[in-house]
Amino acid sequence: MSLADAPRISGWRSATIVEAAPLTPRVKRVVLGLDPPLRFRAGQHVDLRLTAPDGYQARRSYSIASGPETPDRLELAIEKLDDGEVSPFFHEVAEVGDAIDLRGPIGGHFVWSVEDGGPLLLIGAGSGVAPLMSMVRHRAARGDRTPAALLLGARTAAEAPYREELLALAAADPSLGILFLLSRESAHGPFDRAGRVDAASVRAATAGWPGPARHVFVCGSNAFVNAAAEAALSGGAPPGSVRTERYGG
Numbered sequence: 001m002s003l004a005d006a007p008r009i010s011g012w013r014s015a016t017i018v019e020a021a022p023l024t025p026r027v028k029r030v031v032l033g034l035d036p037p038l039r040f041r042a043g044q045h046v047d048l049r050l051t052a053p054d055g056y057q058a059r060r061s062y063s064i065a066s067g068p069e070t071p072d073r074l075e076l077a078i079e080k081l082d083d084g085e086v087s088p089f090f091h092e093v094a095e096v097g098d099a100i101d102l103r104g105p106i107g108g109h110f111v112w113s114v115e116d117g118g119p120l121l122l123i124g125a126g127s128g129v130a131p132l133m134s135m136v137r138h139r140a141a142r143g144d145r146t147p148a149a150l151l152l153g154a155r156t157a158a159e160a161p162y163r164e165e166l167l168a169l170a171a172a173d174p175s176l177g178i179l180f181l182l183s184r185e186s187a188h189g190p191f192d193r194a195g196r197v198d199a200a201s202v203r204a205a206t207a208g209w210p211g212p213a214r215h216v217f218v219c220g221s222n223a224f225v226n227a228a229a230e231a232a233l234s235g236g237a238p239p240g241s242v243r244t245e246r247y248g249g
C-alpha cells in the first residue's frame, strides 16, 4: 500500500510491538506494527494508552521517529524516567508481541515535509531527537538535498540516540550537517563538540548555508527547549522561524 492510499484513522486502535531494543542506556527503540498503516507527517506524535487489570488507564504522547515512508512500522524512542509511570513499563515490562492502544497521528504545527524547503535547522536532546529523526529520515528517503543541520545534545557519545545512523546519513549527504554537543565528554571527532547547544554551535552548524534557517525545530525537555531556542535565535535564526515541542520536566 502506498502512503497516499493509507487511511486516516481517528480514535483508538491496536498496534503490536514488533521490535524493542535499547538505543542508549536510557532510551529504548520500540517499533509498532500497524495494519492498516498510519499516514502521518514527519514531526507528529501519537498517544499511547496502557490499561491495568483493574481498569486504571494511563496515556502519554510519543513522537514518531520513523519516516512517513514506512507507515506500517511506527518507531518510537522512549526515554526512561525512573520515577515515571509509563516510560519504565516500556523499558522493563513490554515485550515483542504485546498489543498497545494507540491514537493519532496528532500535531499540525511541529511538522516538516520536503515540500516546505529550507534551510532546515533541527535541535534536540535525549528522546527529543525522535521527531527530528523522522524529518531527517523523510528527507533522506525522498533524496532531498535541502540544506539541513541537526544539533543533538547528549552527555556522552554513547548517550546520543541514532548516532551511527546519523553519521552514516551525513557521510552520504554533504548537504546534511550533524553536530553532537557532548556536555560530559570531550569530542571524538569532527562531528562532536564539547559543551552544550549555544549560539556558537548553531553558527558552526549553519556556516556555508546560502541564507538563514527558514524552519527551525527544537525538541526536548522544557529547560532544554528554552535554552536551545534562545541559542538558535542568538545564532542567527530569524524570529518566527522557531517551532518547539516540549516533553515536560
Ligand SMILES: Cc1cc2nc3c(=O)[nH]c(=O)nc-3n(C[C@H](O)[C@H](O)[C@H](O)COP(=O)(O)OP(=O)(O)OC[C@H]3O[C@@H](n4cnc5c(N)ncnc54)[C@H](O)[C@@H]3O)c2cc1C
Pocket (backbone or CB within 6 Å): 045, 060, 061, 062, 063, 064, 076, 077, 078, 079, 080, 081, 083, 084, 085, 086, 087, 088, 127, 128, 130, 131, 220, 221, 245, 246, 247, 248, 249
Ligand atoms: C508531544 C509530546 C511528545 C513526546 N514524545 C516523547 C518521545 O518521543 N519520547 C519520550 O521519551 N517522551 C516523549 N514525551 C514525554 C512523554 O509523553 C512522557 O511524559 C514521558 O515518557 C514521561 O512519562 P512517565 O509516565 O514515564 O512519567 P510521569 O509519571 O508522567 O512523570 C514522572 C516525573 O517526571 C517528570 N517528567 C515528565 N517528562 C519529563 C521529561 N521529558 N524530562 C524530565 N522529567 C520529566 C514529571 O514532571 C514527573 O515529575 C512526549 C511528550 C509530548 C507532550
